[in-house]
Amino acid sequence: MTVSAPRSDSARSRSAGRLGAARTRRGIGFSLAAVLVLVSLAGFVDTWRQATVVSRAGRAAQAAGNYEDARFLVTLAHAERVRALRDPGDVVAAVRHQDLAARFVAVLNGTRSIDPGRAPAVALVLRDETVYLGLTGQFFTLTAAGQTSAALTLHTDRIGPLEQRMLDQLGVLTGNSRAESDAAHRELSRQSRLLRLGAPVVLCAGLLLLGLFALMTRSFRRTVENQAAYDPLTGLPNRTRFQSRCGRLLTAADGTPMEPAVLLLDLDEFKQVNDTLGHHVGDQLLVQVAARLLDAVRAQDSVARLGGDEFALLIADGGQVTATQVAERITENLRQPFVLDGVTLDIEASIGIAVAADGDDVLTLVRRADTAMYVAKRYRLGHAHYTEEQDDNTMTRLTLLSDLRRALDGDEFELHYQPKIALDTGQLIGVEALTRWRHPTRGLLYPDAFIAATESSNLCYPFTVHVLEKALRHTRAWADRGVRLPVAVNVSTRCLLDNRLPEAVAALLHSCGVPAELLCLEITEGSIMANPEQALDILGRIRALGVMTSIDDFGTGYSSMAYLKLLPVDELKIDRSFVSNVATDPTNAMLVQSTIDLGHNLGLSVTAEGVEDAETLAVLRALSCDVAQGYYFARPLTPEALGTWMAARKTGGVAVG
Template sequence: MKPGMRKFSSASPSAADLGKLRVAPGVDRRRPSTGRSAGTSWRRGGVWLTGLAAVTVLGASAASITSLQQVAEQRSELRILLNEFKAAAWQQDALRSEAMLARGLPSELADAREEIDDTVDTIGARFDRQDPDSSHTKAIHDAYLAYDTAADREFQLLKYEDLQGAEETAAAQTDPAFAALLPVLEDADGDYEALAEQASGRARTGTVVILACAALLIMGLVWQAQRIRARALRRATHQATHDALTGLPNRTLLRERTAAAIDRPRQDGTGTALLLIDLDRFKEVNDTLGHHYGDQLLVQAAHRMQQAVRSGETVARLGGDEFAVLLPSIAGEPDVTAVAARLHEALNAPFTLDGLTLTVAGSIGAALHPHHGDTADELLQRADIAMYTAKGKRIGYTVFDHSQDSTDPRKLTLASDLRQGIEQDQLVLHYQPKVDTRTGKVLGAEALVRWQHPEHGLIPPTEFIPLAEHTGLITPLTRFVLDTALRQCQEWLRDGHELSVAVNVSTHRLLDLDFPAEVADRLQYWQLPAHLLTVEITESAIMTDPDRALHVVQQLHALGVHLSIDDFGTGYSSMAYLKTLPVHELKIDRTFVGSMTTSDRDAVIVRSTAELGRNLGLRVIAEGVEDMATWQVLDAAGCDALQGYYISRPVTADAFATWLRHQRGAPAAIAP
């Protein structure tokens, strides 16, 4: 801002600050539609007609002013100034409304904000030049600054999606500031009228009219801005609490309504129930027909569920193909079962999607308050367990029962303890060696995570890995395993053992586009060559989203990381992708290896897999080797490396170092 200029809104965020905002997922970044209702068009048109009338009257007045040249020049300057202010104010409010609707600011809007800032600076300077000592000049600045600052505070709250805070700010600050601005404008109008009295009657009349029109213009623009902001706030609030595709309440609103239903006093003995619904064959539709059909299916399923419930009961979409139904007032389990049966029947009826007829079933789990939980989160967790029970048993729907296997209280406790276990270093890695089939030379080790629970002792991964995947803790868990394994690999290298280390990666991490960058960062931190790290992935993880998995695998390959398909032969439909995946090795699953000396079928599978690997130029590793006879058969079949209890059980890092010192490099020297 140039020296001497007073900016109208010095507390406004800069264009750089506004440019940091991001548009929320699912929000259209384009400018709002120009389609308006008749009422809106009339109101908006009224503001501009007022401005046109003011300019027309001013022109007529100016023609009659011949003697008071100074007053005429001042009036002309006011006309230009007020018109420019009108344009700047309108642009500023239009920009705010777009940013509020988007809860962010694209680059084109950020550039527009810079231009508006420059215009407001210029207007402030011209106000000062025209009447720098006038009290009403300062009053206009101060009142508009207060109003604009409050509006910007709303903008910042919306930036962080604090819709409640934005509403409170509007009620407590922006609206009062607007109310305070109006009398300031009226006082300024009176002052300008007094100034106009010094001129001739005609000049005075012209000046009074233009100043009154200017005040009316500003008041109209501010009122219009208030309407735009209120409408945008309502729309932003709806977007934050509803699903964009189906229009249903989302997880946030469902939790609020569930908590309110639980807390409501009851005299009739009723309770609250929460049902969780998962579409059984949605992924098949999405993968086979495409997302367009999948979206249609979700919309139709949402409509059917709404038709199956009563007024006052909430159908919500939690994400993907997962829905929930809140029954705020239910007599008991039989009524819940009846609702679940209606929902199940509605979802079992055929769907018609662009002329195609499809049948998609649903699995439903239910939980009741106070029998199964005291909070919204507890009810959702119990309903989730019941839903998976219904899906696993293929029974359509079921109500949560403490006798269900998956509702073991110990597992529920472990789920809540796992985060603390990761943060407090309760997890440890064990290492199981891999050896060369022909020479017995140690090639490396697979890192296997264990949980040393302070109360339950050593917990195997089969118990807590599914919990980590279900609760979202798989990301910090994988990060811990990767970092610890690379540190151990670096210690082996420092001790003169160039051994690779293998880390298992879950489906969640394999589909995480940020995972390759995380691997690159840890390799650089530990100063390790990438080929000493092997990432083990499963066929089923690849087939969950082949295109996305291929993208991640290609990035890992570009780093120089070795890639292994774990449990090969137990997945499905992977042969078509095997030729395109840049993998280095196949691991034959222990279910085939363990019985190959007694089962001809398993022996054929192992030999065929080994031959397939050789023909593709891949190293083949057999896991589950538990005796010398199996070792010898695998050697004859052409397997390159072995892993199993006959060689060594998974052991701690210290025990692995001791085991390593006692090896002589020959099969006969390796103890069980």
Template sequence: MATAGLTAGLLALAGLALWSSISAQTTTAHVRELNETSERWSRVLEHINIADNALRDLQLKRTEQTIEPLRNSIGAARGELEWLRVNGDVSDVAVATRLLPLYDTTTDTLRKVLAGEDPAQADQAGFAHSSLRRQISSTIGAKRLDTTDYLRAADEKNSSLRFAQIVAFVLDAFLVGLFGMVLLGHRRKILRQAAKNEHEAHHDALTGLANRTLLARRMEQAVTKAHKKHEPLALLIVDLDRFKEVNDSLGHHVGDLLLRQVANRLSWAVRDTDLVARLGGDEFAVLLPGVGSADNARMVADKILTALAMPVTLEGLELEIAGSVGVALCPTDSLDGHELLRHADIAMYAAKRDKSGVAVYDARLHERGASQLTAVTELRHAIDRGELFLHYQPKALADTGAVCGVEALARWQHPTRGLVRPDEFIPVAEENGLIEPLTRYVIDAALRQCRVWSDAGWEVPVSVNVGAACLLHTEFPGDVADLIKRHGLPARLLTLEITESAIISDPDRAVEVLRGLTELGVRLSIDDFGTGYSSISYLRSMRVHEMKLDRSFVTHMCTDAGDSAIVHALVALARNFGLQAVAEGVEDQDTWTALAEAGCDVVQGYFLSEPLPAEEVVAWLGDRAAAHA
């Protein structure tokens, strides 16, 4: 609006100026015309006066000196009258047209007087001059009045134009001021937006902390300063433990509230000169310039962990959180900011893996981290390429010794490292999001082999361990149903073994997933029972079919009274809940006998058989059946 108003005002002012200029030009031209016609009439009057004066001189004395002026003045005004008759305005044309005949008559009379033909006509010529003089003088006076009236009217018009110009100028000045205010307002708005954009570009939207970009910039400056002034700095990477469980169980809104609380606690735990940044998700970084030593950096890390350990109350819920901190030092570990960040990250993962809380980087951690990254990539390729295979460990009824199924155990035949043990690659799968595809791979392979045995006349139920992450996805029962349908087997031949920790991480969702599996007809087993926290409370709400006693209690039950008491109590608990008790880790006949006497239903272990390749299971089953008979 200010721009439009200023434009209109400037156009109006320019139009008024142009109008004034045109008006002034028109007035000047008209006045020039009036002046020229007045000048013409004045010259006519002058010529008549000269002729009249010469006539009087001739009347007084007729000499050559008096004759010559009269001769020169005769007809001198006719040209001016003729111009006025042709070029003058209406009044000029009318007067000139009326006076020309009289002037011509007077001219003829003067010629006769000059020729001396009739001296008496001189008086007649004088009378004609008087008449001409009066009319011309009257015309000149009228012209002057017209000029005066015209100039007065032009002056009034110009006064109006000047007033309009003053008004337009004042209005334009106001609009210029308004336009300037608008421009200044927009400039301030643009500067505020630029500052906001600058802040948003370098700060995390959720927590208000510095982001990765600002951290990289500050770290580059701090590394340069540390190198020049020999002032060591430390970079800490802080990662929350079990944050995903908070997000999955309580929702992302509560997770966001928790991240804000963590950001505040990190800011409180460090100095004003330190920089706290959020790298993404639940991972934070703390830049400590001038930290002095690794011990000082570890003290700050411990202070951060102490701050994080304080309970957090969010929307009426009290949560306990913990974290892992990795520490890297400059220039000890690196003089490059990006490399320092990578080293701190490696140290953080080492702290998380070892559950030590804080870890300071050294080269051995780097090598271990690199090997773990390589193992993750190789395991993913192994799953995709089918490099994994299964061994099967038989299970038998404790009272009769009859084989009642097998447990599928994954093995990895690495192209260069040879056979990789499960305790080496299973944790890698669990920590790096590969446990779900690995579980589906094992279930598929086990059911395929079960189909082969069934076609050969052996109905062998198979048990498969299920990764904890699978119980957090409600689509898992559908995936299992698809695999059972694909291989054309009854669901009762498949037993899925789940751990207590998998249930505890998100009980509601785990119960929902387990309910879906039970509705398929799949058998469920709680693996490693007794090593968790609160499985007994879930036995009432879940339709579990068997309870698997952990080998740590079974192996020494014949020599350790405590383990024996635990085994008897767990077997009794299973019977009270109507569950089948399965004992793993049976290594000798005495243990088997003790389990059978305690009422255990199924035994499994090296005393019965070690895990066998699939092609050896049928032969083993035949031999076992013959021996049992």
């Protein structure tokens, strides 16, 4: 008994202990559960707070990117106006400028929902944009009218300051947004540290939540950083990252033989792809182009998309040789057809290459590559290397175009006339008008000093009309003195394919009072083959007026016989390169004979140019050539000198062979 009682007490004691332990465990369990709930709730609250910060950082970063894009669009618009000043003949510059302006407005309007706090500041920028559009519209109207000086003044005095104010405003918006993004990132980092320090290390759930949140934070941060540094469409580095890489490479290469290079690439006719097949096809094309560019470079080189259809390649070393090899590989890669939505496209690109020298900065190198790319595009070279002469030529050409506009306004052009002689009778049957420029400081200039610049600019049409009017007024003056003398005027490819030409010719014939049969328009084979259908249509409309037409420099181009027999022309003119040695070169004599036979079989008159001696004249007569002109008869003469020459022939003072 004495033993049993303590056992019973001991059992109760142990039972009470077990109950207490159970209660303790339950309490601990409830406490742990409560702690887990609290930790989970705290984690949820903290996660929600951090998600809010992440969202704010993302919006701020996106807004900053949009403001930076808007600044870049303003810079591109500035470049388009500069390009319009350099090449007023670029008729699509205004269209590109309007497209940039539309994209600028769309970017800023889209930013309002992302960054509502700065909507009033954005509204101020858009208000300036409205004024800016009006001024730039005036600018392109002036350049289209050939008033480059007025356009330059407007560009410098009004557009430039307004443009700078917009850039400054956008710079402030960009800086504020980036500051907000940085502050959000700092807050994000601080909260992450607090969460890691405060969460009970014994609570696996808390650790898992913390780890998951940290992963989410890092992932989102990487996403934000990638969005700020990479093109979302192609995955290539964007302009900012490209410039950063290029700057680091130039710094590292200074004073070494590395010779890094920048290649700028622009797709030819990309706008037509977008306009014809849609932007989704254009986007697919850009993605495929990016892949082919990556395939053309080495591991140490970089490819970036600067925007639109413009790409940049950073060649780490190797100088001009390696850069050329890369350009050739790119050309070969792009030569393969692209298949997009079942449509096969052939795409070409223009590539500008600039090799860095010691001390060059990023902007200088990119500008040089852009200049070379413009040369490659203009002359369809595929790729071109930058040279200092390209910058000089640009300035020289701008000066020449400015002088040409002044010359048109100041009537500085004059016409000299070369007689055309019928070989069967020796009679004067017409003249060819040849333009000379009486430059106020450079003296008398021949066509090779200015015609190329005229034909590549929007001066081509007014220049041609000016020459036609001057030639017809001389023809009218000769007719008034009793001399019925047909005149031939050369017409360039650009003017031949201009739908306004037939109406302009008709108006000039009427205003000058000259019969249509006294005017002959001379065109080249190349101008016909540039667009045969258009050439046939315009020539037909000119012939319908009664105006004569002639193919000049025949034999130097690539005429199609199928088109030749359809052309409404009256005369073939054999180029002087075949005529000059026809008396001594049997091969040339055979070619001239074949051309004369071809012309006669087609019912055309045949004229030989460049006759300079009696032997050549005798051979041409023997070959049954119809008409000749050249120094043997007379050099090009002023209208007054031509009158003296004609008078001398009537009195027997001038021999014609």
